[in-house]
Amino acid sequence: MGIQKGKAAEQVNDFPPGIDLVNYGPELEDFTDTMGLIANLDLVISVDTAVAHLTGAMGKPVWLILPFSPDWRWLLNRTDSPWYPTMRIYRQKKKGDWDSVFNRIGRDLQRQMTER
Numbered sequence: 001m002g003i004q005k006g007k008a009a010e011q012v013n014d015f016p017p018g019i020d021l022v023n024y025g026p027e028l029e030d031f032t033d034t035m036g037l038i039a040n041l042d043l044v045i046s047v048d049t050a051v052a053h054l055t056g057a058m059g060k061p062v063w064l065i066l067p068f069s070p071d072w073r074w075l076l077n078r079t080d081s082p083w084y085p086t087m088r089i090y091r092q093k094k095k096g097d098w099d100s101v102f103n104r105i106g107r108d109l110q111r112q113m114t115e116r
Helices: 007-014 031-038 051-058 098-113
Strands: 044-047 062-066 087-091
Touching: 007 031, 044 051, 051 062, 051 087, 062 098, 087 098
Parallel strands: 044 062, 062 087
Antiparallel strands: none
8 A cells, every 4th residue: 555645656566566555645635634543544555754753653563664874863873762752763784775775675575574
């Protein structure tokens, strides 16, 4: 499920065949709508956006994806956030290396699904 808004929401059209993603972003009019949707999710995986902050502030599990050189608020060399106890941070270990980030996320997601 996606909750991307704006022009970036069109990226769902570029997904390879077999990956079916429903994007609810266009249906969300404000943060109240977004909170209502997040409240019904087990996990939000997000880039550095308002959705990551909102999910963390709600106390819901959120996995944040960050580039090698992130915004200052995410500090450095951490996999957690002092502001959001339910947040796990996935950072690039070297600039441009997204494959290792998404491989870690994939392994952790698979592990979490197995433990359920």
